[in-house]
Amino acid sequence: MAFDPRDVYDAAALYDMWLNCHGCINTFDFEPNRTIGLEYYHDIGQRAKRDGWLVAEQEEGADDAYMVLCPHCVSRYGLEVRHERNVRIPPAIEEICLAMQAVEKEQVAA
Ligand SMILES: [Zn+2]
Numbered sequence: 293m294a295f296d297p298r299d300v301y302d303a304a305a306l307y308d309m310w311l312n313c314h315g316c317i318n319t320f321d322f323e324p325n326r327t328i329g330l331e332y333y334h335d336i337g338q339r340a341k342r343d344g345w346l347v348a349e350q351e352e353g354a355d356d357a358y359m360v361l362c363p364h365c366v367s368r369y370g371l372e373v374r375h376e377r378n379v380r381i382p383p384a385i386e387e388i389c390l391a392m393q394a395v396e397k398e399q400v401a402a
Contacts (some may be wrong), residue, residue, distance in 0.1 A: 293338075295330035297381040297389050301337035304347045304358040306330070306388055311340055311347070314356070315365030320345060330392050346373045349382070357384065 296302050305311060311320035320340050326332050340347065344363035350356055366373060381389075 293334070295334040295389070297385050298378040299337060300349055300358065300376055300378060301341045301345075301347050302334050303337070303349075303378070303382060303385045304360060305333040305337035305340070306392075307357055307385060308360070310336065311345060311360050313345075313360060313362035313365055315361050315368065318362035318364065320362070329396055330389065341375060344373060346371060348374075348376065349378070357382075 295306075297306075310322040313319070320336065320343075322336055323332075337347075344366065346359070346361040346366045348359045350359055361369070361371065
C-alpha cells in the first residue's frame with residue numbers, strides 16, 4: 293500500500309511532519325534516519341493507527357488541522373478511535389502531496 297491522501301493518518305503525518313499528542317508531551321516515535329517522502333509518512337501514519345493513536349480532522353478554522361492524541365490520552369479521555377477515511381482529499385494535503393511527488397520524481401531523474 294502506498295500513501296493515501298484520503299487516510300487521515302497518512303494526511304496528518306504528512307501535514308504535521310510527525311505526530312505530537314495534543315493532550316500530553318508524547319511524540320510518536322518516528323524514524324529520523326529514513327528518507328523523507330510519501331512512503332515515510334505513510335508508514336508513520338499506519339503505524340500510529342495500529343498503535344492506537346487517535347487522529348481526526350478538525351473543524352475548519354481550528355488552530356490545528358488535525359487532532360492528534362496518543363493511546364494513553366485516548367483512554368484518559370475515554371475516547372474511541374475510529375478510522376475515518378475522507379471522501380475528498382483536503383486541498384492542503386493535495387498540494388503538499390503534489391510537491392513531494394515532484395521532488396521525488398526529480399530525485400529519480402537526477
Ligand atoms: Zn498523550
